[in-house]
Amino acid sequence: MVLATFVTPDYGTIFWMVIIFGIALFFLGKFAWKPIIKALKDREKSIAEALSSSEKAKEEMAKLKAGNEKIMTEARQEKENILNEAKKIKEQIVGEAREEAQKEGQKIIESARQQINTEKQAAISDIKKGINELSIEIAEKIIRKELKDNEDQKALINKILKEVKIK
């Protein structure tokens, strides 16, 4: 009997509950849940964004670091290249200089030899001349002494003199 009144829903209460709860549902949905959920979502989004942007910054940093490293190695390479080039140039210059010097030396030697040759030729011709005169003198003396004797002898001496060559 008593229990029956408890488990029998009262229609007046149902009526008011439907109205009050319906109003609460509508107005809370409009003025409370909407802004609250929106704020929660916005915050979630902003946190996610902040996290991703920090991740991005980290990546950027790493990239920058890698770039620096690259620049450093490049600079090092460049330095090495320049040094190598300088060495090469130096070697080239030295080689060229040596060649030039050799050529110049050769030239000097050549000209010296020519000079010597000319001198020698002159000397030889001088000597030839001297010998000629000397031979003539000798021959004169001989001839003076002997020419009268023998005409044929004089011819012979000339012939011999012509054949003499000073080397």
Added chain:
Amino acid sequence: MFEGLIKILRSISPVKFLIILGVFTFTIFCAQNVQAKEESSISDSKEKFNPGKFVMEHVSDAFEWHIATFGKTNVSIPLPIILHSNTTGWNFFWSSKFKHGTAEYKNFKIAKGGDNDGKIVELNDTGEVADLPLDLSITKTVAGILVSVILLFWIFLTVANSAKRNKDKAPKGLQNLIEPVIIFIIDEVAKPTIGENKYEKFLPFLLTTFFFILISNLTGLIPIFPFGANVTGNIAVTLVLSLFTFVITTFSGNKHYWKDIYNPNVPWWLKFPIPLMPVIELTGVFTKPFVLMIRLFANMMAGHMTVAVFVSLIFIFASSMGDMTGYGVSVISVIFSGFMLLLDVLVSFIQAYVFTLLSALYFGMATEENHS
């Protein structure tokens, strides 16, 4: 021997000590008051304590909001009575006109006993019950609903305001207290049961229901006006809540949901010639919200009843074995009532959670696309 006693006393915690003290005094007064009981039972017979009535009055609805009784004066807040009678039309008056149910007003009176016990009946000129008027009175339960809803509005409009104001800032105060609960409902209840892309439509209902039940449960435990109305322990309230769940489930049910009910994927002989499975499935459509209604109602009602029973134990012992026994029992009763109230705080959260979770599950079933 004395030192041993102190050692034993030291090892006992204060709570245990209080319980032991209560039991101790109880047994002493029981022994002493056997004599007194004989005498008092005669003298007190005219206002003997009726525990059944006390407990039932505590948990049942009323036309006025009873606050306290000093001696013979009842202090209560009058609530508006709204009646529509076939003969006199609409009637609006305060429940104080009934003088706590003892007087009649404008031919209306609160019936006592019989089929219409506790209801407002209309009397004819000869003083006999003529009719039952349409009763849309703001009863204690309805007032309790209003209190809960006002609290809801106050809390959540404040939170919404601070959410709007503190955009992109860390939440503070009430917002900080409420937001994790809202996030819990979204992430742990709505998303896993309904699904990532469909849950948002149901969120307003789930959140409103959860917080309405939670606030009603918790305020129901506070025995001070304007709280303490047994809102969620009233079957009409839980009926409306589960009715909302039922209506939303039914209206958001998709083709797949209805196909599963009328033509479930079972061997053909379970559907033809006797449509066994469809009948079972269709019954399930109605039993689900029905179970929601009963579970919340029974849990909250039982909690309130248990506390009331423990309190009434004091008066049972006091009236049957004398006042001093009552004092003794009151220690135990207060401890047990306190324990029950703490348990009810837990139950309040669990029931609000369970109702919301199951509602969300039903919504999830209704909107599910495929079993894969």
